[in-house]
Amino acid sequence: MDNYAFCSIIELAAHLELKNISAEALTRIFLSRIDKHNQLLNAYINVFPEQALEQARESDVRRKKGMSLGWLDGIPMGIKDLCEIEGSITTGGSKEWINRISTETAEVIEKLRAHGVVILGKTHTVEWAFGGWGTNALLGTPRNPWDRWQHRIPGGSSSGSAVAVAAGLAAAAIGTDTGGSVRIPAALNSVTGLKTTVGRIATQGVLPLSHSLDSVGVFTRCADDAAIVFDAMMNAPAQSRLQENYRIHGLEGADLGGKVICVLPDEQYETQVQRSVRLGVRDMVRMAEMAGAKLVRKALPFSMETAMNNCGRLIAAEGWRVHKEHIADPEKQIDPNVRQRVLAGQNIDDRNYAELLAQHAAMKTIWQEWMDGVDALLIPATPFTALPLNQVDENSTSIGFFTRFVNWTGACALSIQAGFDPQNLPVGAQLVGKANHEYTLLQIASVIQRMTAWHAYHPMVG
Template structure:
C-alpha cells in the first residue's frame, strides 16, 4: 500500500490489523509535508510536535482496547477558517495574521471525538471569496498535477485540495458556498462533498453566506467522504448553527469586519 495516496478506509483497516500505527502514518505525512510543501504551498501552519503527540496517545489508547471509531488515529488537514482553541486562524488574510481562535468549531470537536489528528491548516482564498483558488497576498497553492506550469488549484479551499491530491494528507476539510469544495476537488482529481444544508454545523467556522455555507470533506474515495460525513454530522440532522452542548464559540459581526 502506498501510504501517501491510501484511502482512509485502507489506513483504518491497517490500523485495526496492527500492520500500521498512527505514529507511523502521521510521521509519514509530516515528512512528506516537510519535503514537498515548500513547492506546493498547501499549508499555512503545521504543528508536527502536537500531531505526533496526539498520534502516540491514540496508539496507546488503541493498545489498551479503546478505539473511538474507524477514523481513530488518522491524520487530516483543515481549512484555515475553522476555529481550534488558541490556534492562529487567518481566514486567508494577512489582516488577521495574528488572530487566535477563542474556542473550538463543532466540526473540530467532532474530528477530535472521532480520534482524528489535525496535522495542519490549509491555504485558502482570502475570506473564502473566490473560485480560482488564487491568493496574491498570502500565496496560491500549486496544482500538483503540473509542477512545471503553475496551474490554478481551484478555490476557495485550494490548500485542502492540493494537500490531498499531492499525498500530504489522506483527507482534508474545506468549506463550500458556491463550489469551494467541489471546484478544487474537480481540478485536483478528488472526491468533494457539499453536504445538504443543515447536516453539518457551521458554528465556529468563518461565514461567507449564512444560508449557503457548508463544511465538507475532500478525499480520495467516496467511501472516505461517507466516513467523514458520518463523523462530522454527528449522525443526526440539526440546524447549521447548532449550538447544543458546544459552549459559546460564535463568530460575531465584529470578527468578520475587514
C-alpha cells in the first residue's frame, strides 16, 4: 500500500476515481508514514490526523454522489508553517511562537480546501523563512531523505515541505519563495518545485518576510502535478482537465517545437559548480533540444552575484521592518543565524531602502526585455548537492547563487529533477521564465519529464 505514497497526483486522482482506494484509506497511508518516519525526518512540526480523516471522509461522500471537485479532491497535502489556518498553531519556524494560535486562514488554504484537498499538517521551515540551507537551530532541521546514514541539509526555507513530498509523507506540499525557498529544497530533495510570480498567488494569511519578494509555491513529483496545484491556488474548482488548461494557454503539444530556450556557457555561471550539477543541466538541455526546442546562447544583462546580493539586502531591509520588535529583544529565543541576517536590515535606512525598491523595479523591466523572444533560461538550481549538516557555513550565501536573481528580477521559475551525483544525491535544474509565464515553464518541464525518469525515483526511507 505504501506505493500509493509515491504516486503522482494524476495517478492518485485516477485511483480515487476508479475506486481502487478511498480518500480515507489514502490519507491513512500518509498518516501512517508520518507516524513512522517523521521522528527521524522532522518534516512536520504539527500533524492534524482527526481533521485530515474527516476531510477525506467528506471527499469520499462527494465522490459517491458523483460530485467530485476535480483533480485534488481527496489528495493529502502538507502546508508550510507560514500559512495561517484558523484555530491551529502557526509558528513561522520560531520557538517564540511555538504556541501561537492562528485567528485567520490564508486565502491560498481556502482555495485548496475548496478543491477538496486533505490537509495533513504543517511542515517545518527556517525561522521566518529567512535561510536557504534549511536549518533551524531551535526547532530542529529536517533531514534530507536521500542519505540514510548522515544528516544532510534539506535546503530552505521550505525544508519540511520538500522532505515530506520526497519521502512520501505528502502527495504535494505548499511552500513559499523569497530568495529560492522553493527551488533550493526541491533540487536537493529531487522533487519538482514551482516558484510563482509575486502577486500571482494571494499571500493574505501567509506570514511575511519581504512583501516585495514573497511568493507562494508548490512541491510535487512532476510538472503536470505542479500545474494542477498552481491552477487550484488561483481558481475555483472546475471540470477542465490539465490538457485543456495547457490548450487555453496555447501550450498544447507533445514536443517543444517553436520554444526558445537560453543556456549559459559554464564560464558565465560566475561561481564554481559541482561537476554532477553541470552534467545534469546539460542533460536537460539535450532533452529540450531533442524535443524540438531552439537553443540560444547569450550573456545575462547583469551580474548574478550582484543581483543575489541586492536581493539579500532587500529581504533584510523588509525583514527588519517586519520582525524588528522580536530581533531587537536579546532575551527572545531566535535562531542566531536568522537574527544575524535580519539585523543586517537595520543598517538600511529609508533612503537606501527606497533606492533598493527602485533598482528592483528597474530589474523587472530589464529582465522582461532580455527575455523577449525567449521562453525559458535553463541553468542549475543550486551550485552543489546536499551537504552534510555539520559542514554548513551559514555565513555563505552560495546555496542561493542561482535562485536569488530570479526574485530580484520578478521572474517565475521551476526546479526539476536532473539526475544524481556519485553519492546518489539529487541534482536539480532550473527553468526561469518571464513574469506570469508559469504555464510555459510547466509545459516545457512536462515534455522533458516525459523523456526522462528522474522524477519517478524516490528515496528508500527507514
